[in-house]
Amino acid sequence: MLVRIKNHDVIKVQSSVKNLIIDNYFLYNPVKLIKSSRIMRSTIVYSILFVVLLVLLLSDDNNDFSEGADILFYNGPIITMEKDQPNPEAVYIENGIIKSTGDYDLISKNISPATLIVDLKGKTLLPGFIDSHTHPAISAFLYDMIDLSGFTHRSKEELWNHFSDKISDYKPGNWILCKGFDQILVPGLIPPSISFLDSLAPDNPVLIASQSLHSYWANSLAFRESGINPTTPDPDISSYYERDTNGNFTGYIAEQAAFEPFKKEILSSLGIKRLKENSLMVLKNYAKNGYTSITSMGITTSDKKVIQLYKHISSKTSTITNRILALLDILPKRENTVRNFIFLRYDAAHLFPSSSANGDDFFKIMGVKLWYDGSPYTGSMYLDAPYLDNHFTNNVLHIPPGHTGIPLLTKNQLSSYIMKYQSEGWQVAIHAQGDIAIRDIMNVYDDIGLQPENDFRHRIEHCILIDNESIEKMSKMNIHPSFHINHLYYYGDALEKQIIGASRADQMLPLKAAAENSLRFTLHADQPMFPSKPFSLLHTAVNRKTKDGKMLGKQNLITVYQGLEALTINAAWQIKMDEKIGSIKEGKYADLIILDRNPLETDKEDLRSIRVLDTYVHGNKINWSQ
Numbered sequence: 001m002l003v004r005i006k007n008h009d010v011i012k013v014q015s016s017v018k019n020l021i022i023d024n025y026f027l028y029n030p031v032k033l034i035k036s037s038r039i040m041r042s043t044i045v046y047s048i049l050f051v052v053l054l055v056l057l058l059s060d061d062n063n064d065f066s067e068g069a070d071i072l073f074y075n076g077p078i079i080t081m082e083k084d085q086p087n088p089e090a091v092y093i094e095n096g097i098i099k100s101t102g103d104y105d106l107i108s109k110n111i112s113p114a115t116l117i118v119d120l121k122g123k124t125l126l127p128g129f130i131d132s133h134t135h136p137a138i139s140a141f142l143y144d145m146i147d148l149s150g151f152t153h154r155s156k157e158e159l160w161n162h163f164s165d166k167i168s169d170y171k172p173g174n175w176i177l178c179k180g181f182d183q184i185l186v187p188g189l190i191p192p193s194i195s196f197l198d199s200l201a202p203d204n205p206v207l208i209a210s211q212s213l214h215s216y217w218a219n220s221l222a223f224r225e226s227g228i229n230p231t232t233p234d235p236d237i238s239s240y241y242e243r244d245t246n247g248n249f250t251g252y253i254a255e256q257a258a259f260e261p262f263k264k265e266i267l268s269s270l271g272i273k274r275l276k277e278n279s280l281m282v283l284k285n286y287a288k289n290g291y292t293s294i295t296s297m298g299i300t301t302s303d304k305k306v307i308q309l310y311k312h313i314s315s316k317t318s319t320i321t322n323r324i325l326a327l328l329d330i331l332p333k334r335e336n337t338v339r340n341f342i343f344l345r346y347d348a349a350h351l352f353p354s355s356s357a358n359g360d361d362f363f364k365i366m367g368v369k370l371w372y373d374g375s376p377y378t379g380s381m382y383l384d385a386p387y388l389d390n391h392f393t394n395n396v397l398h399i400p401p402g403h404t405g406i407p408l409l410t411k412n413q414l415s416s417y418i419m420k421y422q423s424e425g426w427q428v429a430i431h432a433q434g435d436i437a438i439r440d441i442m443n444v445y446d447d448i449g450l451q452p453e454n455d456f457r458h459r460i461e462h463c464i465l466i467d468n469e470s471i472e473k474m475s476k477m478n479i480h481p482s483f484h485i486n487h488l489y490y491y492g493d494a495l496e497k498q499i500i501g502a503s504r505a506d507q508m509l510p511l512k513a514a515a516e517n518s519l520r521f522t523l524h525a526d527q528p529m530f531p532s533k534p535f536s537l538l539h540t541a542v543n544r545k546t547k548d549g550k551m552l553g554k555q556n557l558i559t560v561y562q563g564l565e566a567l568t569i570n571a572a573w574q575i576k577m578d579e580k581i582g583s584i585k586e587g588k589y590a591d592l593i594i595l596d597r598n599p600l601e602t603d604k605e606d607l608r609s610i611r612v613l614d615t616y617v618h619g620n621k622i623n624w625s626q
């Protein structure tokens with residue numbers, strides 16, 4: 001029936017609505033939409049819309065989370081992450097909710113006749129993981145770019161060969177986009193000059209993004225297409241187009257403001273449709289990796305449409321308007337995917353809903369993300385003592401001798417942001433990597449007079465260097481860390497030998513000290529910084545070994561169980577969802593994963609290779625295929 005009404009008239013309506021939507025930033029009001037278009041005034045179109053609406057209202061097939069089959073899982077290790085009943089024999093799911101856990105004989109007597117019986121055959125059942133800090137929107141932007149990262153390439157020869165192979169797939173004129181360029185992980189890698197890129201791809205605009213997303217390189221055509229010519233002024237001292245002594249571009253673009261015209265051009269060449277498809281694929285990939293919920297930490301948008309897109313995809317049910325827009329192909333078709341909890345950027349205040357009591361258990365705006373410092377690989381992590389002074393820091397990372405980094409906000413600014421958002425009921429998450437950055441933040445909380453008994457669940461993000469005094473203060477003031485643990489795995493060797501030195505590298509990411517001070521810490525990959533893989537995070541947390549196999553900070557090793565807590569129940573607690581997700585417990589949502597091995601019985605050195613076989617959100621198995 002739906003196919004039959006997709007005639008010429010609908011296509012006309014479709015394109016007219018599409019233009020309206022784009023021009024008006026998603027005015028989700030069908031009456032307004034109808035009023036503002038001449039074409040829609042015709043009776044034929046009214047009738048078609050009426051039929052579409054009727055079909056939608058009567059249709060069961062709207063792809064919302066269905067109440068699904070009732071399921072009984074048995075015959076494999078079940079790790080609940082609940083101390084009262086750590087390893088039941090069976091779990092029974094009714095209407096997407098965990099109805100009972102316990103002995104197989106007892107539970108199997110009380111199930112509904114249509115129950116789907118899942119024999120685990122020795123595979124392990126666990127609560128789904130919760131990604132505490134990730135960036136789905138940038139991940140969608142980078143999704144199908146050529147991967148030049150040091151995670152995939154070990155030598156510069158391999159990297160440039162890969163680049164040359166790939167560019168033959170592109171038609172002349174199409175943008176060639178690359179991600180992950182990384183001089184720390186790929187030994188001897190030298191940034192490409194504009195003439196080198198011109199010689200490799202003279203007929204295509206080329207843009208290469210660094211792994212840190214602070215630096216970019218482009219060829220001449222990319223500069224031209226983005227409207228940048230030698231007379232274009234640099235946005236500011238820290239964000240510029242590098243020029244040689246003759247005033248010609250070298251190809252290097254520093255920081256976001258200078259990159260903005262390129263981004264605009266790239267976004268329009270990718271097209272909105274592709275970005276929407278990529279967004280859905282990125283969400284499915286989280287599920288494929290074992291996540292049933294994600295926390296979008298400081299989502300990189302100031303555009304309401306992006307939020308509306310994520311709301312449409314993840315909310316428990318979509319609105320009628322959004323369902324019509326999905327039918328018209330303006331929004332993607334809904335498929336079951338991960339829950340999405342969002343922290344908005346402090347500089348996108350217009351995106352905040354009127355109340356922190358917005359959303360549902362599947363999609364919700366939780367709070368605000370602030371930045372107090374930057375990254376160790378650009379010298380913007382704010383340190384007490386300077387970075388190491390050597391050829392690598394000076395010439396590759398461009399960190400001048402004696403540099404310690406600087407705070408990105410004054411203490412007064414930080415304090416007023418915290419007070420504003422806290423009083424409106426939002427959680428506050430602050431990006432801070434350096435020791436002095438975290439000390440400053442805790443002093444600001446102290447000055448504000450934060451009452452620990454108020455259950456704000458404010459958090460500090462990344463926490464590479466955090467001294468004991470700050471840990472104790474966080475514990476006293478009920479502020480909790482999310483650790484960017486894979487800095488240790490991927491960059492541990494560079495941090496130790498070249499960037500911060502052995503003694504600070506040995507003290508970094510102090511998980512055990514946090515646990516001993518009752519901090520409910522979580523672990524994150526900060527995708528797209530590192531790939532969002534929970535078993536990679538767990539592996540690093542319990543082995544503390546760098547990619548080259550060197551152990552750093554033995555005194556901060558934690559157990560596998562503590563690592564699993566960080567990825568499940570602690571992560572649920574940090575987003576105020578611990579009553580509903582994060583463990584296998586009667587009454588909680590059936591957010592579950594099936595693993596090929598039991599992590600509690602796997603050799604610690606093999607944890608990274610554990611595979612996720614199935615992921616269930618609200619009792620629905622997620623289809624993560626393309």
Ligand SMILES: [Zn+2]
Pocket residue numbers: 431461462
């Ligand atoms: Zn951050």
Ligand SMILES: [Zn+2]
Pocket residue numbers: 133134135297526
């Ligand atoms: Zn981040």
